[in-house]
Amino acid sequence: MSTSTQHLDLGDPRALADLETFLGRARRANPDGAVRLQVVGGFVLVTVAVLEGSGLLGEGTVLGLRVAPVRPDGTDDAVDATVSFASLADRLARREASAGSSVLAVPPTTVRASWSGLTPPRDGWEPVGRLSSETVDAVAREGISQVAQGTPDGAGGHAVTALRRRVWGAMTDTVPPVAAGLAFGAHVLGFTAPGAEASVSTNGRWTRLSTARGHVLVR
Known part of the structure; x- marks a missing residue:
């Protein structure tokens, strides 16, 4: 689906x-994936699917979320588009030509992504505990090892998908416990940092793991 070109002004080249x-980290985790760009109240919500779930409700979907302020005089308020990583990478490459x-x-051609209809709550979150970045x-590393060791050469796509869902859907033995996929998302997106902590919150069927660098959510 094509739309007219819209723009986001993050106000600082370093922010962009x-x-x-x-987005580069998210693409490595899900090469054929997409990103949703949504402007809300002077901020852009940048959402990616690190792990895609199953069923009509997208059970097991793990979303990564970054929130960045935008300049109102250089941003289209109506931005809410889901675009491919490839098209966005092309736009970013063009931006580099303008020092x-x-x-x-925003790429004018949008894509369909089953997870893009999942909208995490913006308020009403209840804190349940904290985990160290090291934990x-x-x-995440343990899960990555389990997936690698449990995927023999020649394994079919369905078997690999089932294994990944089993590993990343399992609850950890941490306090508080979380779905392992949240740890995977925070790890691959670069949200953890030595000595820092991640807060864990819940809201209905949603669980959120948050650091100063971003949020990872699962339902």
Whole structure:
């Protein structure tokens, strides 16, 4: 689906470069994936699916979320588009040709992503505990190892998908316990940092793991 070109002005070239780094990490985790860009109240919500779930309700979907302020005089308020990583990477590459630019042209061609209809709550979250970044990274590395060791050569796509859902859907033995996929998301998106902590909150069927660098959510 095609729309007219819209723009996001993050107000600082470094903020746009930081967004590019985040999207690069997300693309490595889900190469054929997409990103939803949504402007809400002077901020852009940048949402990606690190792990895609199953069923009509998208059970097991793990979303990564970054929130960045935008300049109102250089941003279209109506931005709410889901676009492919490839098209956004192309736009970012064009931006690099304009030194010092903080404006991102949103790709006019949108894509369909089953998870893009999942909208996490914006308020009403209840804190349930905290985890160290070291603990989060350890859970992620253990899961990555389990997936690698449990995927023999020649394994079919359905078997690999089932294994990944089993590993990342399992609850950790941490306090508080979380779905391992949250740790995986925080790890691969670069949300953890040595000595830092992640807060864990819940809202209905949703669980959120948050650091100063971003949020990872699962339902």
